[in-house]
Amino acid sequence: MTDLTRLSATELAAALTSGDVTSVEVTQAHLDRIAEVDPALHAFLAVDSDGALSQARAADQRLAGAGSAQSLPELLGVPIAVKDIATTKGLTTTAGSRILEGWVPPYDATLVAKLRAAGLPILGKTNMDEFAMGSSTEHSAYGPTHNPWDLERVPGGSGGGSSAAVAGFEAPLAIGTDTGGSIRQPAAVTGTVGVKPTYGGVSRYGLIALASSLDQAGPVARTVLDAALLHDVIAGHDPMDSTSIDTEWPSMADAARHPGVDGLRVGVVTELGGEGYQPGARQRFEEVVELLVGAGADVVEVSCPHFRYAMSAYYLILPSEASSNLARYDAMRYGLRVAPDGVAEPSAEQVMAATREAGFGEEVKRRIILGTFALSSGYYDAYYGQAQKVRTLIARDFAAAFEQADVLISPTAPTTAFTIGEKYDDPLAMYLNDIATIPANLAGVPGMSVPSGLAPEDGLPVGVQLLAPALEDARLYTVGAAVERLLLDSWGGPLLDRAPALEVSA
C-alpha cells in the first residue's frame, strides 16, 4: 500500500471521497509517522491521538453517509497540525511559553472551529518560538524544532513546528501565523508552501496575540493547491474579530487550479534582494524570474524606497503592541504562578513580577522592554508615532509598485536554514531573516512563499516570495501554481522528494 503520509492533501481528499481509504487510516498513518520521527524533529508540543481519531471517525461517517448529490467539504477527513498559538478547546495551548504551560483553553479559535466544521482531524499542536517571537523556533520554552532537511539546522520560525511537520510528512497540512514572516520564512527554509493572507482575511479570534495589527494566520502545505484548499476553509468574515474583512472571497482553489502568467506584469523589488542575500538564494530567484519571462510574463523592476526603514519600524510597532498584549500573563487568572523567594506574604504585584520573571524567555523580555520603552510618555512620538508614519509610507510604496506590476517577487529569505545556535545570541542577525517578509505585514498585503529549489552551495531549500495587493490573495495562487508547475517540470518531481529520509525511531 502507498505510504499515505507521502500524498498531498488534494490526493488524500480524492482517495477519501472515492472510498479508497478512510480518514481513520489516513489519520493513524500520520500519528504513526509522528511517533516515528517526531523524537528527532520535535515539531509537536502536543499530539492528540484520541481527539484526532475520534474526529476521523466522524469524518468517515460523513463520507459514508453522503449521497452523490450532497456536497461535502473538500478536505473532509484530511488531518492537520495546528500551531500552538491557536486556542483549541480541551487541548493545551502554550504559545511555546512556560507561562502558559498546561493551559487548556475553554474555547476554540474561529479558524479551529472552521477546521472542525470542515472535518479536518487535528493531529496536535506544533512548536513555535515563544509567543511567535523569533525566526528559528529556538526560542520555544520547550526546546527547538529540527529541520527535516538537516537535523542540525533550524526549520525557520516562528512557525518552525508547522513547517517541519509538513516537510517531514507528519501532516499534509498545517496552520501557521505570520507577523513578520513566520509562515513564509519557515516555508522557504523547509521547501514547503506558506501563505500569509491579506490582513483581516482570516479571523484572529482565538489566536494568541503577538502584534495585533500585524498578526495573520494562514496555510502551510506541500503544494500551492493544498494551501489554497486550506485557505478556503479558514478564510472569511468573523463577527468576533473587528478587524476581519467583511467581503466575499473568491475560491483560492479555483485560482490554484488555473495557473497562468501570460501577460502578467511581475515586479522585481530592487530593495528586496542583492547584498546580504546568499548567492544560492539569489541564483534560484533569478532562475524563477527567467522561467516567468519564458512563460510570457513581463518583468519590470520596481523600487520601494521606504522598505529600508521597514525593519526599524517593525521592531518598534511589534514590541509596543506585544508589551501590551502580553501584560495579561500576570498569574492572577490562568497559567504559571510563581511566588517570589523569601517573601512570607507576597502581594499580588510581587507574584506578578516573580511569575513574569520566571515564565518569560529572554527574547520575550527583550521585546516587552523595548515596547514598554517605545510607548513611554516622552518617547511615544519619536518611536511608535514615527514608526506608524513609516508604515504609511511603506503602504504607499506598495500602492505605487502595484500600479506597475500585478504581483511583486523577491527571495523569501536571505539565507537557507542556519544551524541551531548559530544566531541565538545575536538578535539582530536573527531579525534580518525577515527582511524581505516584513513589508507585507506592515502594509497588510498578502504574500506567499513557494519553493524555488536548493541552494547549490549547501543543498538546502530556498523560496521565492510573491506579493499581491490587499484582497487579491487569489492572484497569488494563480501565479504561485504557475511557478510551482514550471519548477516541477524543470526538477522532474517535487523538491521534498530530494530531502533525506529521516531516521525512524523504533
Place this chain on the structure above:
Amino acid sequence: MTTTLGAYDDVLDRYAPVLGLETHVELGTATKLFCGCSTAFGAPPNTQVCPTCLGLPGSLPVTNEAAIEFTVKIGLALHCEIATWCRFARKNYFYPDMPKDYQVSQYDEPLCTDGYLDVVVGGEAFRVEIERVHLEEDTGKSLHVGGATGRIHGATHSLVDYNRAGIPLVEIVTRPVQGTGHKAAEVARAYVTELRDVLRDLGVSDVRMEQGSLRCDVNLSLMPAGATQLGTRTETKNVNSLRSVERAVRHEVERQGARLDAGERVVQETRHFHEDSGTTSPGRSKEEAQDYRYFPEPDLVPLAPARELVEGLRATLPEPPSVRRAAFAEVNGFTAIDLEQMVNAGVLDLVGETIAAGASPTKSKGWWLGYLVGRANELDVEVSELAITVAQVARISELEDSGELTNKLARQVADAVIAGEGDVDAVIESHGWKVAGEDELIVAVDAALAAQPDIAAKIRDGNQGAVGPIVGAVMKATGGAADATRARELILERAS
C-alpha cells in the same frame, strides 16, 4: 494624625475654589462593551464572564453599537460636538481586577467634546463646561478579605469578581469650574444632581450611586482670592452619593485652606472619601504617577459615527430636565425657589411621586423638604434611602389633612415608620396616637390655666401673647395630640 481644618466660609472669604468633576456612568446596555455578557447587577461572582471580558489568551473585543449610541446621546444632551472619527486606546497598567492588564478607553480622541450643563444654586445660574465625554470598559471588582476596613491594607487575601469587567462606562469630565465662591460645594452637588437627571431622562443608565452605576471623582484646588494661577489640586475618588459630593468639597476646602494658611503646600494626590466621617485621606500620590503608555487599540477599528446617525439620535432626545421641571412646577403651583430647593435637595421626584400618591403639592413639598431631608441628614443617609415610601408619606399627609393627626403626631408617625415599627396605620394603632377629643382638651386647658394663674390673668386682661405658654402646656399634657388651633380657641374661651 489629626487634620487641621479651617471653617468653610472663612476659607472661602480668602481663597477662590476651583472645582473639577469626573463622573463615571455605567451604561444600561443589555450586554457589555466588547462582548455579549449580561450587565445585570447582583449576579453571583464570575457568572457573567466569557473569554473576552476575562481577557483569555486569543480573545478579541467587538464594540457594542448600543453603547456608542448611548454615549452619543449623552454628548448631545450635554451640547457636545460629536467626533466624526475617533479611536479607542489602551491604558496600560497592572492590576488584578483588570483582566488584560490594560483598559480599553479613549485618550486623545474622545467621542464627544466641548459641551456644557447649566445648574442653578441660590437663584444664581452656573454654566459647567464639559471638556469631554468618552467611552471605556469598567474593571472587575476586588474584595479584600481579612482586614478590619475592607481596604487592601491589612487584608489577608483578595477575591476578584469579573462580572463588572467590560461593562460600558462613560466618563464625563468638566473643565475647571471657577467663580462659584462660597457656593462651590452646592454647585458640585447641583451639577451631579442635574447630570444624574439628564442621564436618567435619556434612559442610558439607572444612575444608582449606591450601586456604583454613577461614581464621581471630585477635583478641588484653592487659589488666593484675586489670583489667576490655579492652585494644586487633589482628586477625591469614588464619591458615591450626592450628599458626599457636597461634603467632599466642603472637607477639601477646609483641609486645603488650613494647609495654605499654615504656609504648607497642598500635595497633588488622589484621596479617598470616608462616608462615615465626611473626611478624605491620601491615596496614591500623583506626583509619582504611572505612565499609562496609551496607544491606539489595534484590535478595534476606528469609530466614525455617521452624521445621519447622530442627527437621528438628536431627534430622539427627551426634553431637558429643566423644561420638564418647569412644567411640573406650573402644574403644582411651585415657585422657582421651591423648585431649586427641591432639585438640589434631591427630592423633586419624591415630591412628584407623593403628589401622585394623593397628597397635596404643598404638603408633599413640606414633608420632604421641611422634615424628611433633615431626618435623612440626622440619620446620615440619602433622603431617597429613608425607610419610608411615598405612599406612606401620602397617607400620613392625608390623616393630617383630615384632622386625624396633628402635625406633631404626624411627624412621630413618620419617625416610627422610618424606625421600622410598621406601616402608618399600624403604628398609629399600636401607639394609640389620635388627636385629643374636645372633652380631653377642655380638661387639659383648665388644668393648665389653673396651674399658672398669673398667666391666666394676663389672658383675661386681653394679652394674646400670653396664650403661647398655655398652648405649650396643653401640648405637653396631651403628648402632642392636641389640635393647636382648637386649643388656642378654648384657652381664650375658658380663661375669661
